[in-house]
Amino acid sequence: MNRIFTLAVILGSFAFAKAQKSAAAMDSTVLRSIYNQNLTSSKSYQWLDHLSNNIGGRLSGSPQAQLAVEYTLEELKKVADTAYLQPVMVPKWTRGIPEVAYFKDAEGNNTKVNVCALGGSIATPANGIWAEVIEVDGLEDLKSLGRSKIEGKFVFYNRPMESTKIQTFESYGGCVDQRYSGAQAAAEYGAVGTIVRSMNLRMDDFPHTGAMSYGDLPMDQYIPSTAISTNDAEKLHQALQEDKNLKFYLFQDSENHGDVQSYNVIAEIKGSQFPDEVIVVGGHLDSWDLGDGSHDDGAGVVQSMQVLQTMKATNYRPKRTIRVVLFMNEENGLRGANAYAAAVATQDQKHILALESDAGGFTPRGFGFDTSPLQMQQILSWKGLFKPYLIHYFEMGGSGADVGPLKDTGAVLAGLRPDSQRYFDYHHASNDTFDAVNKRELELGAATMTSLIYLFDNYGLSKKLKK
Amino acid sequence: MNRIFTLAVILGSFAFAKAQKSAAAMDSTVLRSIYNQNLTSSKSYQWLDHLSNNIGGRLSGSPQAQLAVEYTLEELKKVADTAYLQPVMVPKWTRGIPEVAYFKDAEGNNTKVNVCALGGSIATPANGIWAEVIEVDGLEDLKSLGRSKIEGKFVFYNRPMESTKIQTFESYGGCVDQRYSGAQAAAEYGAVGTIVRSMNLRMDDFPHTGAMSYGDLPMDQYIPSTAISTNDAEKLHQALQEDKNLKFYLFQDSENHGDVQSYNVIAEIKGSQFPDEVIVVGGHLDSWDLGDGSHDDGAGVVQSMQVLQTMKATNYRPKRTIRVVLFMNEENGLRGANAYAAAVATQDQKHILALESDAGGFTPRGFGFDTSPLQMQQILSWKGLFKPYLIHYFEMGGSGADVGPLKDTGAVLAGLRPDSQRYFDYHHASNDTFDAVNKRELELGAATMTSLIYLFDNYGLSKKLKK
Numbered sequence: 001m002n003r004i005f006t007l008a009v010i011l012g013s014f015a016f017a018k019a020q021k022s023a024a025a026m027d028s029t030v031l032r033s034i035y036n037q038n039l040t041s042s043k044s045y046q047w048l049d050h051l052s053n054n055i056g057g058r059l060s061g062s063p064q065a066q067l068a069v070e071y072t073l074e075e076l077k078k079v080a081d082t083a084y085l086q087p088v089m090v091p092k093w094t095r096g097i098p099e100v101a102y103f104k105d106a107e108g109n110n111t112k113v114n115v116c117a118l119g120g121s122i123a124t125p126a127n128g129i130w131a132e133v134i135e136v137d138g139l140e141d142l143k144s145l146g147r148s149k150i151e152g153k154f155v156f157y158n159r160p161m162e163s164t165k166i167q168t169f170e171s172y173g174g175c176v177d178q179r180y181s182g183a184q185a186a187a188e189y190g191a192v193g194t195i196v197r198s199m200n201l202r203m204d205d206f207p208h209t210g211a212m213s214y215g216d217l218p219m220d221q222y223i224p225s226t227a228i229s230t231n232d233a234e235k236l237h238q239a240l241q242e243d244k245n246l247k248f249y250l251f252q253d254s255e256n257h258g259d260v261q262s263y264n265v266i267a268e269i270k271g272s273q274f275p276d277e278v279i280v281v282g283g284h285l286d287s288w289d290l291g292d293g294s295h296d297d298g299a300g301v302v303q304s305m306q307v308l309q310t311m312k313a314t315n316y317r318p319k320r321t322i323r324v325v326l327f328m329n330e331e332n333g334l335r336g337a338n339a340y341a342a343a344v345a346t347q348d349q350k351h352i353l354a355l356e357s358d359a360g361g362f363t364p365r366g367f368g369f370d371t372s373p374l375q376m377q378q379i380l381s382w383k384g385l386f387k388p389y390l391i392h393y394f395e396m397g398g399s400g401a402d403v404g405p406l407k408d409t410g411a412v413l414a415g416l417r418p419d420s421q422r423y424f425d426y427h428h429a430s431n432d433t434f435d436a437v438n439k440r441e442l443e444l445g446a447a448t449m450t451s452l453i454y455l456f457d458n459y460g461l462s463k464k465l466k467k
Numbered sequence: 468m469n470r471i472f473t474l475a476v477i478l479g480s481f482a483f484a485k486a487q488k489s490a491a492a493m494d495s496t497v498l499r500s501i502y503n504q505n506l507t508s509s510k511s512y513q514w515l516d517h518l519s520n521n522i523g524g525r526l527s528g529s530p531q532a533q534l535a536v537e538y539t540l541e542e543l544k545k546v547a548d549t550a551y552l553q554p555v556m557v558p559k560w561t562r563g564i565p566e567v568a569y570f571k572d573a574e575g576n577n578t579k580v581n582v583c584a585l586g587g588s589i590a591t592p593a594n595g596i597w598a599e600v601i602e603v604d605g606l607e608d609l610k611s612l613g614r615s616k617i618e619g620k621f622v623f624y625n626r627p628m629e630s631t632k633i634q635t636f637e638s639y640g641g642c643v644d645q646r647y648s649g650a651q652a653a654a655e656y657g658a659v660g661t662i663v664r665s666m667n668l669r670m671d672d673f674p675h676t677g678a679m680s681y682g683d684l685p686m687d688q689y690i691p692s693t694a695i696s697t698n699d700a701e702k703l704h705q706a707l708q709e710d711k712n713l714k715f716y717l718f719q720d721s722e723n724h725g726d727v728q729s730y731n732v733i734a735e736i737k738g739s740q741f742p743d744e745v746i747v748v749g750g751h752l753d754s755w756d757l758g759d760g761s762h763d764d765g766a767g768v769v770q771s772m773q774v775l776q777t778m779k780a781t782n783y784r785p786k787r788t789i790r791v792v793l794f795m796n797e798e799n800g801l802r803g804a805n806a807y808a809a810a811v812a813t814q815d816q817k818h819i820l821a822l823e824s825d826a827g828g829f830t831p832r833g834f835g836f837d838t839s840p841l842q843m844q845q846i847l848s849w850k851g852l853f854k855p856y857l858i859h860y861f862e863m864g865g866s867g868a869d870v871g872p873l874k875d876t877g878a879v880l881a882g883l884r885p886d887s888q889r890y891f892d893y894h895h896a897s898n899d900t901f902d903a904v905n906k907r908e909l910e911l912g913a914a915t916m917t918s919l920i921y922l923f924d925n926y927g928l929s930k931k932l933k934k
Contacts, residue, residue, distance in 0.1 A: 035631065035633070036631045039630045039631050040630055040631060163506045163507055163907070164502065164503045164506050164507060166502070166855060166856050166857060166911075167857075201907060202905075202906065202907075363830070363886050363888050365857065388633060389633050390633060390634075390832065390859075390860065392857075392859040393857065419830050419886060421830050421905060421907045421908050421911070422905050422907075422908070425905070438669075438888060438889050438892070439669065440630070440668060440669075440888045440889075441888050441889070444633075444888070
């Protein structure tokens, strides 16, 4: 290497380093302004208050879901260039008259337990069902028990969430087959119903609902499926130790009504330089019916809306199109996400990032990504910008259900990862209410999402792997 | 470099790398067992239940503080080699009859506001005080206002905590002089009392108490000092915009009673190899009187006790002496911490680590340290071991008040850093109660503390800086 060439390299490096530094400094300033705006003058908490307290639980096909569509459309019109509805047919299921359940021991004492019908479950007969109970530790126990031990009984799925997992969604993943597929599996062995331990790491009295499916079971073999609170699951377990022939009573009035009309709510600010490159950010507008869906997923809805409000309030004009999609029917069908992805497939737009918030309005820790090593390298180069905000988690995996159908667009799929310790205390239960959301935690989540979107808007997708 | 030497270096490196790897693998296994034990069979939550619900608020010198001394001593005897009391005299202050406060506008309408006497404040006269109010944005405003605008009035310190700080303890630090020194400063300008906006980032109705001091003010110049809830601070601020001559009424019955006998509670497992090298872990046993002190600092107390219970339950025999110190009187005197440090100074023991938990029972994020670059280098070499537990914060600064007096021992001072977003929602207020603590978050904190202690126990202080 001759001397002149060496000098050129050195000078070049300096210039490059300087340019890099000033870009990083500018990014750092933008992130600070995003967090400041969220923590001082955002609308997310106020929007959530309305969704939770003035509208309430927003199960697909319910009047509340429709009110939520209308409310968020109007609010988004105030902060977006355009806002509109995307029609989608959704399944309608209703809980009906409140459930009743108890068990009777050998001495004839009745113990009332807290249950709730699982979403999609059929009702019991009008007088309920009395039957014995066979307790299992998961779906895999059914085969060894066989029809002789199961027929005519309730199958009681009592495998708890594993408390030793640090990321509670992993514990959920290890149990949720009992809720989703338990009725189908038990019906095949002649069970009369299923009782599923709530997907909850805490011992309390709240039963947690959630989606179940009969799969390809013939309709005349459907059996009612109900969730029982963790405290009552333990109580029932104990009682069965003392009297394995105890009788359990279940009444529920739930009903499937077929499909009805609903909508995704979509709003966007058009990109100033690359309007055909789209960044999607969203949460799901539907929720379960028991609480008011503040964490699941009111938080994700208002955080997504907040991205646009922050851009407007800070006079940030994005280079690329920033689109909020409030997906309908994540909980029991994913129809909104599928409808959005199907529409995108017919359009001449390039999705570069699809970011979802659907893990509660808790203190954000980072993001899970589904993307290539090339894009991940760029994302990791931004990690230092997030350090002042204690955002440290940038890992592959677990972006989210509603952005999943966008995988084929080539977009980076991402999911906000808030602290997950308390999430399953509230998930799908009647205590998922506004008071369980902390304003600052919610706002920090929105700021973190907006920061990632700003970086993708500013730099676009990475073009080549750096050595 | 000749070929044989090169080979030796390579082989040496491999051997060294292998040894390193197996030590890291062993540490990793130990940490996993610590977290597993905490998340499945620890006693911390049960202990906290007793401290909070069966004993309650434990202000220094109160009967509850004494009950807490006796309870924790008995419980520690079950998990330690030895447990004993260290006598310490503490100030006794009582709140007396509940406070009353309201203001009257020009039309004669009374508005009741939520206040609580600050710890150490004197009472008002038995009939209370009626006076006008002068609102300020902090201590520094007094001088420019001068005696003419202050004399005969309440000084209303209304500078809020800054919401844009990510670490809420920094916001606290920017406001707490109003509470601690506000009365002394205002009295010097002839004020009749002070009303201090609660140190709370949330808008709600809870007044937050906390220590105040008259400094070197002559006793006959003491004035009553009270905290007002954030909602009512805003209400009073608004009312003052409309009528700057409104009258404020305050009654409080608080009283200083001089010093009384109390105790630190101390328990230890003796080191098997280096018994004279001591690792201290602690929290403070006293709390304010309004809530039950679950976060501040029941959490730190039971997490510290849990360190010994985990060692016992996992049959871990420490090389060094592990000592739990439950400090008395952190809130309004720090007498316990000073007494412990004074006793240590006379002993022939080497303190290598003093770890405190006094920032709430929330999801742990890491630790703040006060130590040398040499020790910090070793600590940072352990960071990867904590990654599976999402523990990422290892920074200099902010170890804690109770371990502070141990600085001269040469020990590494450390403070657990839990997520701080919700801490000031509860801090020193009547809603700092058991239900505000999540069991898993509490347990993860104890596991994180025990992990750091294990590493210091296993490796001791670092001897020399690595290049």
